[in-house]
Amino acid sequence: MSEDGAPHLSLLFTVKALVDNKNIDFLIDTGSVRSILPASPHNNDINNNTTPIQYLQGAGGHSIPVYEKVTKTIIINYCKYTNIFYIAAVSNAISGSDFLATHNFLAVCSDNSLIHSKDGYKIKGSSIQSNTVNNVH
Numbered sequence: 001m002s003e004d005g006a007p008h009l010s011l012l013f014t015v016k017a018l019v020d021n022k023n024i025d026f027l028i029d030t031g032s033v034r035s036i037l038p039a040s041p042h043n044n045d046i047n048n049n050t051t052p053i054q055y056l057q058g059a060g061g062h063s064i065p066v067y068e069k070v071t072k073t074i075i076i077n078y079c080k081y082t083n084i085f086y087i088a089a090v091s092n093a094i095s096g097s098d099f100l101a102t103h104n105f106l107a108v109c110s111d112n113s114l115i116h117s118k119d120g121y122k123i124k125g126s127s128i129q130s131n132t133v134n135n136v137h
Contacts, residue, residue, distance in 0.1 A: 013112035013125040018075040032096035065089045
């Protein structure tokens with residue numbers, strides 16, 4: 001329960017996806033305008049000595065180095081979705097508002113799900129605690 005007596009809801013949730021034959025939990029982040037994949041270990045060709053091509057601004061105002069911009073197809077519940085992803089120095093994969101808008105998804109935090117706005121298809125996610133998300137909030 002929160003201080004005002006209302007039930008506590010986690011507003012953060014992840015959805016499982018397959019990227020390059022690897023299972024990845026994507027944080028659904030409607031406040032992020034870009035979708036991001038961690039630079040490591042999912043991208044072995046990028047290391048700490050690589051010079052960033054640009055920087056993104058994190059929710060706390062910190063700079064996040066970006067090493068590459070790629071187009072990838074991910075699989076969620078047996079459906080394929082192609083999107084632009086930034087390979088950056090983050091701990092968690094992020095599905096941002098660009099992905100949600102491009103693929104007509106609505107994020108429903110009250111039941112940790114994505115709903116396709118055209119056909120009502122629902123993808124159930126998993127609630128997470130904010131202290132498990134590093135370099136994002």
